[in-house]
Amino acid sequence: MTNPTHSPNPPSTPNSRAGRREWTALGVLMLPLLLVSMDVSVLYFAIPAISADLEPSGTQQLWIFDIYAFVLAGLLMTMGSLGDRIGYRRLLLIGAAAFGTASVIAAYATSAETLIAARAVLGIGGATLMPSTMALLRRMFTDPGQRAKAIGLWSGVMTGGIALGSVMSGVLVQYFWWGSVFLVNLPAMALLLVLGPFLLPESKNPAPGRFDWPSVPLSMAAVLPVIYGLKEIPSEGWHPQYVVSVTVGLLFAALFVHRQRTTASPMIDPTLFRDRGFGPSLVLNLLSAFGMLGSAFFTTQYLQSVLGKSAMEAALWALLPSVPIGMAAPLATTLVQKGVDRAYVVASGFTIAACGYVLLALTGTDSLWLVLAAAGVLASGIVMVMSLIMDLAMGSAPIEKAGVASSLMETGSEFGGALGMAVLGSIGTAVYRHGIPASAPAPAHETLGGALAVAHQLPGRTGDALVATARDAFTDGMHGAAIAGAVLLLGAAVAAVRTLRGIQVPVPEPVVTEAQKAEA
Secondary structure, three states, X not given: OOOOOOXXXXXOOOOOOOOHHHHHHHHHHHHHHHHHHHOOOOOOOOHHHHHHHHOOOHHHHHHXXXXXXXXXXXXXXXXXXXXXXXXXXXXXXXXXXXXXXXXXXXXXXXXXXXXXXXXXXXXXXXXXXXXHHHHHHHHHOOOHHHHHHHHHHHHHHHHHHHHHHHHHHHHHHHHOOOOHHHHOHHXXXXXHHHHXXXXXXOOOOOOOOXXXXXXXXXXXXXHHHHHHXXXXXXXXXXXXXXXXXXXXXXXXXXXXXXXXXXXXXXXXXXXXXHOOOHHHHHHHHHHHHHHHHHHHHHHHHHHHHHOOOXXXXXXXXXXXXXXXXXXXXXXXXXXXXXXXXXXXXXXXXXXXXXXXXXXXXXXXXXXXXXXXXXXXXXXXXXXXXXXXXXXXXXXXXXXXXXXXXXXXXXXXXXXXXXXXXXXXXXXXXXHHHHHOOOOOOHHHHHOHHHHHHHHOOOOHHHHXXXXXXXXXXXXXXXHHHHHHHHHHHHHHHHHHHHHHOOOOOOOOOOOOOHXXXXXX
Protein backbone atom coordinates (compact mmCIF):
# COMPACT_ATOMS: atom_id res chain seq x y z
CA MET A 1 0.00 0.00 0.00
CA THR A 2 1.33 3.41 -0.92
CA ASN A 3 1.30 6.11 1.70
CA PRO A 4 -0.67 9.16 0.45
CA THR A 5 2.10 11.54 1.46
CA HIS A 6 4.84 9.65 -0.38
CA SER A 7 6.24 11.10 -3.56
CA PRO A 8 8.95 10.04 -5.99
CA ASN A 9 11.08 12.72 -4.29
CA PRO A 10 10.69 11.99 -0.58
CA PRO A 11 11.88 14.63 1.87
CA SER A 12 14.13 14.00 4.78
CA THR A 13 12.45 11.91 7.44
CA PRO A 14 11.64 13.56 10.77
CA ASN A 15 14.63 14.24 12.99
CA SER A 16 17.02 13.96 10.00
CA ARG A 17 19.01 16.93 8.78
CA ALA A 18 18.21 18.55 5.46
CA GLY A 19 20.90 18.46 2.80
CA ARG A 20 21.83 20.43 -0.29
CA ARG A 21 18.67 19.37 -2.10
CA GLU A 22 16.36 20.81 0.57
CA TRP A 23 18.27 24.09 0.83
CA THR A 24 18.22 24.44 -2.97
CA ALA A 25 14.49 23.79 -2.92
CA LEU A 26 14.11 26.49 -0.26
CA GLY A 27 15.84 28.95 -2.59
CA VAL A 28 13.37 28.07 -5.33
CA LEU A 29 10.47 28.61 -2.88
CA MET A 30 11.77 32.00 -1.78
CA LEU A 31 11.51 33.55 -5.26
CA PRO A 32 7.71 33.27 -5.61
CA LEU A 33 7.31 34.20 -1.95
CA LEU A 34 9.32 37.38 -2.58
CA LEU A 35 7.15 38.26 -5.56
CA VAL A 36 3.89 37.60 -3.71
CA SER A 37 4.97 39.96 -0.92
CA MET A 38 6.23 42.53 -3.44
CA ASP A 39 2.86 42.56 -5.20
CA VAL A 40 1.35 44.16 -2.09
CA SER A 41 3.31 47.35 -2.80
CA VAL A 42 4.34 47.03 -6.44
CA LEU A 43 1.70 49.49 -7.70
CA TYR A 44 2.82 52.41 -5.52
CA PHE A 45 4.61 54.10 -8.42
CA ALA A 46 2.78 52.43 -11.30
CA ILE A 47 -0.68 53.85 -10.48
CA PRO A 48 -0.07 57.30 -12.12
CA ALA A 49 1.03 55.66 -15.38
CA ILE A 50 -1.87 53.20 -15.24
CA SER A 51 -4.29 56.07 -14.64
CA ALA A 52 -2.96 57.97 -17.64
CA ASP A 53 -3.15 54.91 -19.90
CA LEU A 54 -6.37 53.14 -18.83
CA GLU A 55 -8.24 56.19 -17.42
CA PRO A 56 -9.95 54.34 -14.55
CA SER A 57 -12.56 56.04 -12.39
CA GLY A 58 -11.68 56.85 -8.79
CA THR A 59 -13.46 53.72 -7.56
CA GLN A 60 -11.77 51.54 -10.18
CA GLN A 61 -8.36 52.92 -9.19
CA LEU A 62 -8.99 51.93 -5.58
CA TRP A 63 -10.00 48.43 -6.64
CA ILE A 64 -6.92 48.08 -8.87
CA PHE A 65 -4.80 48.74 -5.81
CA ASP A 66 -6.79 46.91 -3.10
CA ILE A 67 -8.36 43.86 -4.78
CA TYR A 68 -5.12 41.85 -4.58
CA ALA A 69 -4.80 42.15 -0.79
CA PHE A 70 -8.54 41.56 -0.23
CA VAL A 71 -8.66 38.33 -2.25
CA LEU A 72 -5.37 37.14 -0.74
CA ALA A 73 -6.60 37.64 2.83
CA GLY A 74 -10.02 36.16 2.12
CA LEU A 75 -8.75 32.91 0.61
CA LEU A 76 -5.75 32.06 2.80
CA MET A 77 -7.66 29.67 5.07
CA THR A 78 -9.48 28.08 2.14
CA MET A 79 -6.24 27.40 0.29
CA GLY A 80 -4.60 26.06 3.44
CA SER A 81 -7.41 23.53 3.80
CA LEU A 82 -7.39 22.72 0.07
CA GLY A 83 -3.66 22.02 0.15
CA ASP A 84 -4.23 19.44 2.88
CA ARG A 85 -6.37 17.51 0.43
CA ILE A 86 -4.73 17.85 -2.98
CA GLY A 87 -1.14 18.27 -1.80
CA TYR A 88 0.85 21.45 -1.28
CA ARG A 89 3.27 20.89 -4.12
CA ARG A 90 0.37 20.50 -6.53
CA LEU A 91 -1.38 23.56 -5.07
CA LEU A 92 1.87 25.56 -5.29
CA LEU A 93 2.39 24.69 -8.96
CA ILE A 94 -1.26 25.44 -9.84
CA GLY A 95 -0.97 28.76 -8.02
CA ALA A 96 2.31 29.59 -9.78
CA ALA A 97 0.73 28.90 -13.19
CA ALA A 98 -2.26 31.09 -12.30
CA PHE A 99 0.01 33.83 -10.94
CA GLY A 100 2.14 33.85 -14.09
CA THR A 101 -0.86 33.83 -16.44
CA ALA A 102 -2.56 36.64 -14.52
CA SER A 103 0.69 38.64 -14.60
CA VAL A 104 0.72 38.54 -18.40
CA ILE A 105 -2.96 39.55 -18.59
CA ALA A 106 -2.36 42.41 -16.13
CA ALA A 107 0.72 43.64 -18.01
CA TYR A 108 -1.16 43.93 -21.32
CA ALA A 109 -4.55 44.95 -19.92
CA THR A 110 -6.37 47.43 -22.14
CA SER A 111 -9.09 48.38 -19.69
CA ALA A 112 -9.44 49.00 -15.96
CA GLU A 113 -11.91 46.11 -15.69
CA THR A 114 -9.39 43.66 -17.16
CA LEU A 115 -6.67 44.86 -14.82
CA ILE A 116 -8.95 44.53 -11.76
CA ALA A 117 -9.86 40.97 -12.79
CA ALA A 118 -6.20 40.09 -13.33
CA ARG A 119 -5.26 41.52 -9.94
CA ALA A 120 -8.00 39.39 -8.36
CA VAL A 121 -6.54 36.25 -9.98
CA LEU A 122 -3.10 37.33 -8.72
CA GLY A 123 -4.63 37.42 -5.24
CA ILE A 124 -5.97 33.88 -5.70
CA GLY A 125 -2.52 32.73 -6.82
CA GLY A 126 -0.89 34.50 -3.88
CA ALA A 127 -3.28 32.79 -1.47
CA THR A 128 -2.12 29.40 -2.78
CA LEU A 129 1.58 30.26 -2.70
CA MET A 130 1.89 31.57 0.87
CA PRO A 131 0.58 28.58 2.88
CA SER A 132 2.10 26.13 0.38
CA THR A 133 5.63 27.48 0.79
CA MET A 134 5.42 27.22 4.59
CA ALA A 135 3.85 23.74 4.52
CA LEU A 136 6.58 22.46 2.20
CA LEU A 137 9.24 24.15 4.30
CA ARG A 138 7.85 22.35 7.36
CA ARG A 139 7.97 19.07 5.44
CA MET A 140 11.56 19.51 4.22
CA PHE A 141 13.11 20.83 7.43
CA THR A 142 12.25 18.51 10.28
CA ASP A 143 15.40 19.17 12.30
CA PRO A 144 14.35 21.93 14.80
CA GLY A 145 17.51 24.00 14.33
CA GLN A 146 17.40 23.90 10.55
CA ARG A 147 13.66 24.58 10.52
CA ALA A 148 14.16 27.66 12.67
CA LYS A 149 16.81 29.00 10.26
CA ALA A 150 14.61 28.30 7.24
CA ILE A 151 11.62 30.02 8.85
CA GLY A 152 13.83 32.97 9.72
CA LEU A 153 14.74 33.29 6.04
CA TRP A 154 11.05 32.97 5.12
CA SER A 155 10.13 35.80 7.52
CA GLY A 156 12.93 38.03 6.24
CA VAL A 157 11.93 37.52 2.61
CA MET A 158 8.29 38.32 3.40
CA THR A 159 9.23 41.55 5.20
CA GLY A 160 11.86 42.63 2.68
CA GLY A 161 9.62 41.96 -0.32
CA ILE A 162 7.08 44.60 0.73
CA ALA A 163 9.83 47.26 0.95
CA LEU A 164 11.48 46.14 -2.28
CA GLY A 165 8.23 46.10 -4.27
CA SER A 166 7.73 49.86 -4.21
CA VAL A 167 11.33 50.58 -5.26
CA MET A 168 11.27 48.03 -8.07
CA SER A 169 8.02 49.45 -9.41
CA GLY A 170 9.57 52.93 -9.50
CA VAL A 171 12.63 51.73 -11.41
CA LEU A 172 10.64 49.63 -13.89
CA VAL A 173 8.09 52.36 -14.60
CA GLN A 174 10.85 54.92 -15.10
CA TYR A 175 12.82 52.84 -17.62
CA PHE A 176 10.12 50.63 -19.22
CA TRP A 177 6.31 50.87 -18.91
CA TRP A 178 3.80 50.10 -16.19
CA GLY A 179 3.13 46.56 -17.44
CA SER A 180 6.72 45.57 -16.66
CA VAL A 181 5.93 45.53 -12.92
CA PHE A 182 3.84 42.42 -13.63
CA LEU A 183 6.12 40.76 -16.19
CA VAL A 184 8.95 40.64 -13.64
CA ASN A 185 6.98 37.79 -12.01
CA LEU A 186 7.36 35.46 -14.98
CA PRO A 187 10.99 34.24 -14.66
CA ALA A 188 10.54 33.20 -11.02
CA MET A 189 7.24 31.44 -11.69
CA ALA A 190 8.72 29.65 -14.72
CA LEU A 191 11.69 28.53 -12.62
CA LEU A 192 9.33 27.19 -9.96
CA LEU A 193 7.22 25.31 -12.51
CA VAL A 194 10.32 23.71 -14.05
CA LEU A 195 12.27 22.83 -10.88
CA GLY A 196 9.41 22.37 -8.41
CA PRO A 197 8.38 18.87 -9.54
CA PHE A 198 11.97 17.65 -9.16
CA LEU A 199 13.08 19.41 -5.98
CA LEU A 200 9.93 19.72 -3.87
CA PRO A 201 8.33 16.81 -2.02
CA GLU A 202 4.59 16.33 -2.01
CA SER A 203 2.94 16.99 1.34
CA LYS A 204 -0.70 16.47 2.26
CA ASN A 205 -2.87 15.15 5.02
CA PRO A 206 -3.32 11.38 4.63
CA ALA A 207 -6.78 11.55 6.22
CA PRO A 208 -8.17 15.06 5.65
CA GLY A 209 -11.88 14.23 5.61
CA ARG A 210 -14.42 15.88 3.32
CA PHE A 211 -13.78 19.43 2.15
CA ASP A 212 -15.97 21.81 4.15
CA TRP A 213 -17.58 23.86 1.37
CA PRO A 214 -19.91 25.95 3.59
CA SER A 215 -16.87 27.24 5.48
CA VAL A 216 -15.47 28.85 2.31
CA PRO A 217 -18.07 31.66 2.06
CA LEU A 218 -18.21 31.89 5.85
CA SER A 219 -14.45 32.47 6.10
CA MET A 220 -14.52 35.09 3.35
CA ALA A 221 -17.54 36.81 4.92
CA ALA A 222 -15.62 36.92 8.20
CA VAL A 223 -12.32 38.21 6.82
CA LEU A 224 -13.18 40.61 4.00
CA PRO A 225 -15.59 43.01 5.79
CA VAL A 226 -13.24 43.34 8.76
CA ILE A 227 -10.18 43.97 6.58
CA TYR A 228 -12.13 46.45 4.43
CA GLY A 229 -13.45 48.41 7.41
CA LEU A 230 -10.09 48.52 9.18
CA LYS A 231 -8.30 49.65 6.01
CA GLU A 232 -10.71 52.55 5.47
CA ILE A 233 -10.96 53.82 9.05
CA PRO A 234 -7.49 55.47 9.20
CA SER A 235 -8.17 57.69 6.18
CA GLU A 236 -11.95 58.11 6.34
CA GLY A 237 -12.59 58.03 10.09
CA TRP A 238 -15.02 55.95 12.15
CA HIS A 239 -17.91 56.36 9.74
CA PRO A 240 -20.95 54.15 10.40
CA GLN A 241 -20.51 52.16 7.19
CA TYR A 242 -17.01 51.04 8.19
CA VAL A 243 -18.03 50.23 11.76
CA VAL A 244 -20.96 48.19 10.38
CA SER A 245 -18.58 46.43 7.99
CA VAL A 246 -16.30 45.37 10.85
CA THR A 247 -19.28 44.34 12.98
CA VAL A 248 -20.76 42.20 10.20
CA GLY A 249 -17.41 40.53 9.67
CA LEU A 250 -17.10 39.73 13.37
CA LEU A 251 -20.59 38.20 13.39
CA PHE A 252 -19.65 35.94 10.48
CA ALA A 253 -16.40 35.13 12.30
CA ALA A 254 -18.45 33.89 15.26
CA LEU A 255 -20.51 31.72 12.91
CA PHE A 256 -17.32 30.41 11.29
CA VAL A 257 -15.81 29.47 14.64
CA HIS A 258 -19.08 27.74 15.67
CA ARG A 259 -19.05 25.66 12.50
CA GLN A 260 -15.40 24.64 13.00
CA ARG A 261 -16.24 23.42 16.49
CA THR A 262 -19.35 21.47 15.50
CA THR A 263 -18.86 20.05 12.01
CA ALA A 264 -17.34 16.59 11.52
CA SER A 265 -14.77 17.75 8.97
CA PRO A 266 -13.85 21.40 9.69
CA MET A 267 -11.75 23.66 7.49
CA ILE A 268 -9.67 24.64 10.55
CA ASP A 269 -9.10 21.73 12.91
CA PRO A 270 -9.78 22.96 16.49
CA THR A 271 -7.30 20.39 17.84
CA LEU A 272 -4.51 22.73 16.67
CA PHE A 273 -5.30 24.90 19.68
CA ARG A 274 -4.81 22.06 22.15
CA ASP A 275 -1.07 22.58 21.93
CA ARG A 276 0.00 25.08 24.55
CA GLY A 277 2.13 27.06 22.11
CA PHE A 278 -0.18 27.49 19.12
CA GLY A 279 -2.86 29.83 20.50
CA PRO A 280 -0.40 32.30 22.07
CA SER A 281 1.65 32.22 18.86
CA LEU A 282 -1.39 33.25 16.85
CA VAL A 283 -2.16 36.20 19.15
CA LEU A 284 1.45 37.38 19.45
CA ASN A 285 1.85 37.16 15.68
CA LEU A 286 -1.19 39.41 15.29
CA LEU A 287 0.30 41.92 17.73
CA SER A 288 3.63 41.93 15.90
CA ALA A 289 1.87 42.71 12.59
CA PHE A 290 -0.06 45.43 14.43
CA GLY A 291 3.21 47.05 15.46
CA MET A 292 4.89 46.71 12.07
CA LEU A 293 2.18 48.12 9.80
CA GLY A 294 0.92 50.59 12.38
CA SER A 295 4.26 52.38 12.19
CA ALA A 296 4.46 52.16 8.38
CA PHE A 297 1.26 54.21 8.16
CA PHE A 298 3.22 57.19 9.55
CA THR A 299 6.79 56.73 8.32
CA THR A 300 5.83 56.60 4.64
CA GLN A 301 3.80 59.81 4.95
CA TYR A 302 6.51 61.45 7.03
CA LEU A 303 9.17 60.91 4.37
CA GLN A 304 7.02 62.36 1.59
CA SER A 305 4.71 64.94 3.16
CA VAL A 306 6.80 66.21 6.09
CA LEU A 307 10.31 65.97 4.63
CA GLY A 308 9.14 66.68 1.08
CA LYS A 309 10.81 63.66 -0.55
CA SER A 310 9.54 62.45 -3.90
CA ALA A 311 7.86 59.05 -3.96
CA MET A 312 10.97 57.44 -5.48
CA GLU A 313 13.31 59.13 -3.00
CA ALA A 314 11.10 58.04 -0.11
CA ALA A 315 11.09 54.44 -1.33
CA LEU A 316 14.88 54.38 -1.66
CA TRP A 317 15.36 55.86 1.82
CA ALA A 318 12.89 53.31 3.16
CA LEU A 319 15.20 50.51 2.04
CA LEU A 320 17.82 51.47 4.64
CA PRO A 321 15.86 50.09 7.64
CA SER A 322 15.77 46.73 5.83
CA VAL A 323 19.53 46.28 6.33
CA PRO A 324 19.46 45.28 10.03
CA ILE A 325 16.40 43.08 9.42
CA GLY A 326 18.64 40.51 7.73
CA MET A 327 20.51 39.97 11.00
CA ALA A 328 17.50 39.94 13.33
CA ALA A 329 16.03 36.51 12.61
CA PRO A 330 19.38 34.63 12.64
CA LEU A 331 20.27 36.32 15.94
CA ALA A 332 16.98 35.27 17.53
CA THR A 333 17.38 31.70 16.24
CA THR A 334 20.95 31.49 17.55
CA LEU A 335 19.93 32.67 21.02
CA VAL A 336 17.19 30.02 21.27
CA GLN A 337 19.53 27.30 20.03
CA LYS A 338 22.07 28.28 22.67
CA GLY A 339 19.51 27.57 25.38
CA VAL A 340 17.88 30.95 26.01
CA ASP A 341 14.18 30.45 26.71
CA ARG A 342 12.14 31.36 23.61
CA ALA A 343 9.78 33.42 25.77
CA TYR A 344 12.58 35.80 26.80
CA VAL A 345 13.89 36.18 23.23
CA VAL A 346 10.39 36.96 21.96
CA ALA A 347 9.88 39.41 24.82
CA SER A 348 13.23 41.03 23.93
CA GLY A 349 12.09 41.39 20.33
CA PHE A 350 8.91 43.14 21.41
CA THR A 351 10.95 45.38 23.75
CA ILE A 352 13.37 46.30 20.95
CA ALA A 353 10.40 47.12 18.70
CA ALA A 354 8.93 49.27 21.49
CA CYS A 355 12.26 51.15 21.63
CA GLY A 356 11.80 51.86 17.92
CA TYR A 357 8.48 53.48 18.73
CA VAL A 358 10.15 55.50 21.50
CA LEU A 359 12.66 56.82 18.96
CA LEU A 360 9.75 57.70 16.66
CA ALA A 361 8.20 59.69 19.51
CA LEU A 362 11.39 61.80 19.74
CA THR A 363 11.39 63.00 16.13
CA GLY A 364 10.87 66.52 14.91
CA THR A 365 9.81 67.81 11.52
CA ASP A 366 13.35 67.41 10.15
CA SER A 367 14.53 64.09 11.57
CA LEU A 368 15.28 61.86 8.59
CA TRP A 369 17.98 59.75 10.22
CA LEU A 370 16.11 59.38 13.49
CA VAL A 371 12.98 58.17 11.66
CA LEU A 372 15.04 55.69 9.63
CA ALA A 373 16.77 54.46 12.79
CA ALA A 374 13.41 54.10 14.53
CA ALA A 375 12.01 52.12 11.59
CA GLY A 376 15.08 49.86 11.52
CA VAL A 377 15.00 49.16 15.26
CA LEU A 378 11.26 48.53 15.24
CA ALA A 379 11.36 46.22 12.21
CA SER A 380 14.32 44.25 13.57
CA GLY A 381 12.50 43.58 16.83
CA ILE A 382 9.33 42.53 15.02
CA VAL A 383 11.21 40.15 12.69
CA MET A 384 12.84 38.53 15.73
CA VAL A 385 9.36 37.93 17.13
CA MET A 386 7.79 36.76 13.89
CA SER A 387 10.49 34.21 13.07
CA LEU A 388 10.38 32.60 16.52
CA ILE A 389 6.60 32.70 16.77
CA MET A 390 6.15 31.16 13.33
CA ASP A 391 8.70 28.47 14.20
CA LEU A 392 6.83 27.67 17.42
CA ALA A 393 3.45 27.53 15.66
CA MET A 394 4.71 25.36 12.81
CA GLY A 395 6.64 23.11 15.17
CA SER A 396 3.55 22.70 17.36
CA ALA A 397 1.32 21.73 14.43
CA PRO A 398 1.48 18.22 12.96
CA ILE A 399 3.26 18.11 9.59
CA GLU A 400 0.04 17.07 7.83
CA LYS A 401 -1.69 20.22 9.16
CA ALA A 402 1.17 22.63 8.51
CA GLY A 403 -0.60 24.41 5.66
CA VAL A 404 -3.73 25.12 7.70
CA ALA A 405 -1.59 26.32 10.61
CA SER A 406 0.38 28.60 8.28
CA SER A 407 -2.80 30.02 6.71
CA LEU A 408 -4.15 30.85 10.17
CA MET A 409 -0.93 32.66 11.10
CA GLU A 410 -0.92 34.62 7.85
CA THR A 411 -4.59 35.55 8.20
CA GLY A 412 -3.77 36.77 11.71
CA SER A 413 -1.02 38.92 10.22
CA GLU A 414 -3.51 40.47 7.79
CA PHE A 415 -5.89 41.25 10.66
CA GLY A 416 -3.09 42.60 12.84
CA GLY A 417 -1.72 44.87 10.12
CA ALA A 418 -5.14 46.29 9.30
CA LEU A 419 -5.93 46.74 13.00
CA GLY A 420 -2.59 48.50 13.59
CA MET A 421 -3.23 51.00 10.81
CA ALA A 422 -6.80 51.56 12.04
CA VAL A 423 -6.03 52.07 15.73
CA LEU A 424 -2.73 53.93 15.52
CA GLY A 425 -3.89 55.81 12.42
CA SER A 426 -6.99 56.96 14.28
CA ILE A 427 -4.91 58.14 17.25
CA GLY A 428 -2.58 60.05 14.96
CA THR A 429 -5.47 61.58 13.02
CA ALA A 430 -7.22 62.73 16.19
CA VAL A 431 -4.06 64.45 17.47
CA TYR A 432 -3.44 65.97 14.02
CA ARG A 433 -6.91 67.46 13.80
CA HIS A 434 -6.59 68.89 17.30
CA GLY A 435 -3.45 70.71 16.19
CA ILE A 436 -5.00 72.38 13.13
CA PRO A 437 -6.50 75.83 13.84
CA ALA A 438 -10.27 76.09 13.54
CA SER A 439 -9.84 78.89 10.99
CA ALA A 440 -7.92 76.62 8.57
CA PRO A 441 -9.72 75.49 5.38
CA ALA A 442 -11.78 72.29 5.71
CA PRO A 443 -9.42 70.02 3.68
CA ALA A 444 -6.58 70.88 6.06
CA HIS A 445 -8.55 69.36 8.95
CA GLU A 446 -8.82 65.99 7.21
CA THR A 447 -5.26 64.96 6.30
CA LEU A 448 -1.77 66.35 5.93
CA GLY A 449 -2.06 65.79 2.16
CA GLY A 450 -5.20 67.91 2.13
CA ALA A 451 -3.44 70.68 4.04
CA LEU A 452 -0.49 70.72 1.63
CA ALA A 453 -2.80 70.81 -1.38
CA VAL A 454 -4.87 73.71 -0.10
CA ALA A 455 -1.78 75.59 1.12
CA HIS A 456 -0.57 75.95 -2.47
CA GLN A 457 -3.74 77.89 -3.24
CA LEU A 458 -3.20 80.39 -0.42
CA PRO A 459 -1.11 83.54 -0.78
CA GLY A 460 2.52 83.73 0.41
CA ARG A 461 3.06 83.52 4.14
CA THR A 462 -0.45 82.27 4.82
CA GLY A 463 0.21 79.10 2.80
CA ASP A 464 3.66 78.65 4.33
CA ALA A 465 2.24 79.01 7.83
CA LEU A 466 -0.41 76.36 7.13
CA VAL A 467 2.22 73.96 5.78
CA ALA A 468 4.38 74.41 8.90
CA THR A 469 1.39 74.02 11.23
CA ALA A 470 0.13 70.90 9.42
CA ARG A 471 3.57 69.26 9.48
CA ASP A 472 3.91 70.00 13.19
CA ALA A 473 0.44 68.59 13.83
CA PHE A 474 1.18 65.42 11.85
CA THR A 475 4.44 64.90 13.75
CA ASP A 476 2.59 65.35 17.03
CA GLY A 477 0.04 62.78 15.86
CA MET A 478 2.86 60.39 15.03
CA HIS A 479 4.23 60.93 18.55
CA GLY A 480 0.87 60.03 20.09
CA ALA A 481 0.55 56.88 17.97
CA ALA A 482 4.16 55.92 18.75
CA ILE A 483 3.57 56.15 22.50
CA ALA A 484 0.46 53.96 22.14
CA GLY A 485 2.40 51.50 20.00
CA ALA A 486 5.25 51.31 22.50
CA VAL A 487 2.83 50.63 25.37
CA LEU A 488 1.11 47.89 23.39
CA LEU A 489 4.37 46.18 22.42
CA LEU A 490 5.66 46.29 26.00
CA GLY A 491 2.39 44.66 27.03
CA ALA A 492 3.00 42.02 24.35
CA ALA A 493 6.47 41.42 25.82
CA VAL A 494 4.94 40.72 29.24
CA ALA A 495 2.31 38.46 27.64
CA ALA A 496 5.04 36.54 25.78
CA VAL A 497 6.88 35.77 29.02
CA ARG A 498 3.69 34.69 30.77
CA THR A 499 2.37 32.47 27.98
CA LEU A 500 5.52 31.05 26.34
CA ARG A 501 7.86 30.49 29.27
CA GLY A 502 9.09 26.92 29.35
CA ILE A 503 7.44 25.88 26.07
CA GLN A 504 9.64 23.76 23.85
CA VAL A 505 9.00 23.09 20.17
CA PRO A 506 7.92 19.46 19.93
CA VAL A 507 10.39 17.15 18.20
CA PRO A 508 8.49 14.76 15.92
CA GLU A 509 8.95 11.04 16.23
CA PRO A 510 10.63 9.33 13.27
CA VAL A 511 8.06 8.30 10.66
CA VAL A 512 8.80 5.44 8.30
CA THR A 513 6.55 5.24 5.24
CA GLU A 514 5.54 2.01 3.54
CA ALA A 515 7.80 2.88 0.60
CA GLN A 516 10.79 3.38 2.92
CA LYS A 517 10.04 0.02 4.57
CA ALA A 518 10.01 -1.62 1.15
CA GLU A 519 13.32 0.05 0.24
CA ALA A 520 14.83 -1.17 3.50
